[in-house]
Amino acid sequence: MEPLETTQDPEIPTNKPSPTPAEPSSEGMSPAQTNTTADKEKTPPAGLLPGETVFKEGKASILFPSANEVFYNPVQEFNRDLTCAVITEFARELLAQRGVKVVVPGEKERVVVSLSEETNEADVQTEEKNGAEEPAVTVTVGEKYEHGLRVLEGLAASGLRSVRFALEVPGLQSVTANDFSTKAAALIARNAQYNGVSHLLQASCRDASMLMYEMRGKKERYDVIDLDPYGSPASFLDAAVQAVTEGGLLCITCTDMAVLAGNSGETCYSKYGAVSIKAKYCHEMALRIILHSLDQRAAVYQRYIQPLLSLGGPMWAEPIHDLAFVQKVLSAVSGNPSRFGTSKRIEGMLSMVTEEKANPVKREKLSETSPAFKILSTEPSLEACFTVREDANPQSRKRHLTRFQENPQAFWGPKARAKTGGGISTDLQEKRKKCQNKRKNQITDSSHLKDYPCKRFKQGTCTYGDKCCFSHNLEQTNVE
Ligand SMILES: C[S@@+](CC[C@H](N)C(=O)[O-])C[C@H]1O[C@@H](n2cnc3c(N)ncnc32)[C@H](O)[C@@H]1O
Known part of the structure; x- marks a missing residue:
């Protein structure tokens, strides 16, 4: 049986975004720039509903309503970029087996970058032409290829990720962008149209598990399933391992790192069948727990997984x-x-x-029959050396490759979870401003401390006498 190939991303490392201008759709709607308050008061540009704005990511221009009705998290740009890159390589490999060549815009010659330890510089080689004939069929981004990949984004929100697949991944037959929120599904359809990819991208409004269960028949399965839930993906895994084709690709994001990294071992057990513990290696452990859980669920259906790429944050090994x-x-x-x-x-x-x-072991407290006593009684024959070896410093570190993202602006990150049924939720920034300095009985000036009784004086332990900033006149103080 062919493996299911998986990528996991339980914790998303961050990366500086590089906004790429998106091509406007050919369907008569012009993308607008991100809004300002002043913009909101003006008439919206053609194609936009009142209060609606457009933001850009990758090749996509995404319509977004002003009300907090549909989820969007700019921090996940790295996750979406990586997913586009992974699916592209997956498509390249799969379609090559069918004699089809994928063309990726901007990719003049395919290069292989080697981070081998033997050379200091990254080895960049042009991929060798092995004399084989060029494939007769070439496919590129944005066009529908009848024998191409069928992709499902089970939890699509605004459809941003799916629009990006349609615009940036070559060799696709279809992209189904599904969300059980009617507002999200409607927005997905508009975004598909706005980006001119309606021929490739269908909006769907279903419960993701139900949709995947319905599509688990051999002919209906998806080549790629992307799941990016709020928190844990656990409840979707059983359906996902069934609805993906033989040798298909699962792209799974987990944002429940607290559970996976040991903050709640019991919750972790109930979701993933493994107890997480608090440890320095928590990120790797989190990844292994998800992989184990996926593999276990796949095994129920006589299938197995083959991890392709897992990102779980840096490991501190020093x-x-x-x-x-x-x-x-x-x-x-x-x-x-x-x-x-x-x-x-x-x-x-x-x-x-x-x-x-x-x-740290006290020998005198050990019983002579205990394993620890026996182990410690044996003189070590090897001496470990903890000096960092030159060849243990990986090329990625030597070359200062970017691994962490810089926030492009203050308070960048996920906003509040989209409200069920829509409705305007208070903008976080506004709320912060509104609540600032509103704490009751704030102490802004140390002279006010004299209004408070000195607890130490009460207990007879204050040694500051007149210099104490709290009051020693217990009867006169107005606050207890
Ligand atoms: C974190 S957001 C997805 C973000 C999106 N993948 C992106 O990259 O922008 C999760 C979405 O899943 C949807 N959702 C939650 N449970 C669902 C379910 N059982 N079936 C379908 N959609 C669901 C929510 O409405 C929400 O829009």
């Missing part, structure tokens, strides 16, 4: 302390303990840090 530095701080504090009220504790904590490398 020491967490610089012992020489810690030692310096420790000596300074021990030599001058009156400097801090908590010097004793600092000393204790730092001493513990410096001892971390030493064996």
Whole structure:
């Protein structure tokens, strides 16, 4: 049985966006720039409904209503970019087997970039032509290819991701952009039209699981299924592993990192069949838990998964302390303990840090028959060296490749979850402004502290006398 190939992205690393101007649709609606308050008051540009704005991402120009009716998260641009890139490669491989060549705009010659450890510079080689004849059929982006890939985006919101598939991924037969919200589905249809991809992209308004269950018959299955839910994808996995073709691609996003990374082991068990624990390797563990869960569900239907790409955030594999530095701080504090009220504790904590490398087990407390006693009684024959090896420094780090995204503006990120049935929710920024400095009984000036009784004085332990900023006149203070 062919594997299901999967990509997972439980936590999205961030990346600086590069807004690409989108081509307007040929259907008479002109894309507009992101709105300002002033824009809203003006007549909307042709094709836009009142209050509606257009934002651009990748090759797509997406209509977006002013009310918070449909979800949009700009932070996920990296996720969507990566998904387009992954599906393109998947299409290239799959269609090559059928003698079809995909043409990706801007790709003059296909290059293979090697990050091999043997060379310092990235090896860039033109892919060798092995004498084979050029495929008779070529397919490119934006055009429907009858024998191409069938793609489902199960949880599509505005349809942005699907519009991007239609505009940026070559070799597609169809893209179904589904969302159970009627407002979202209507917006998807308008966005397909606005971007001139209605011939490829169909909006669907169904429960994603029900749709996938209905399409699990061998002839109806999808070559690619993308699932990008609010939080956990767990409830969609059973349907997804059935509705994808043999050797098909699942692209699954999880934004329930807290659960997967050990904050709630029991919830993790109930969703994924594995208990997550709090540990330094939590990101890798999160990925392995999802993969395990997918594989288990696939196995129920005599299928299996083959992970292709999993991103789970950086792993910290280096020491967490610089012992020489810690030692310096420790000596300074021990030599001058009156400097801090908590010097004793600092000393204790730092001493513990410096001892971390030493064996923490007390032999006298171990029974002679215990495994730990036996293990520790054996002299080590190998000595581990923790010096960082030159060849352990990967090319991606040496070349300073971007791994983290810079926020392009303040408060960038997901807004409030779209409201069921639509309706205007208070804009977060507005709410912040409205609530600013509205805390009752705020203390803005330390002279007000004299209105409050000194708790230490009450207990007889205040040593500041007249200099105490709180009141020692317990009867006169107006606040208890
Ligand atoms: C995080 S958003 C998707 C964002 C989108 N993939 C993108 O890249 O912009 C999740 C969407 O799933 C929809 N949704 C939630 N549960 C669903 C279900 N059972 N069936 C279909 N859609 C669902 C919500 O209405 C929401 O629009």
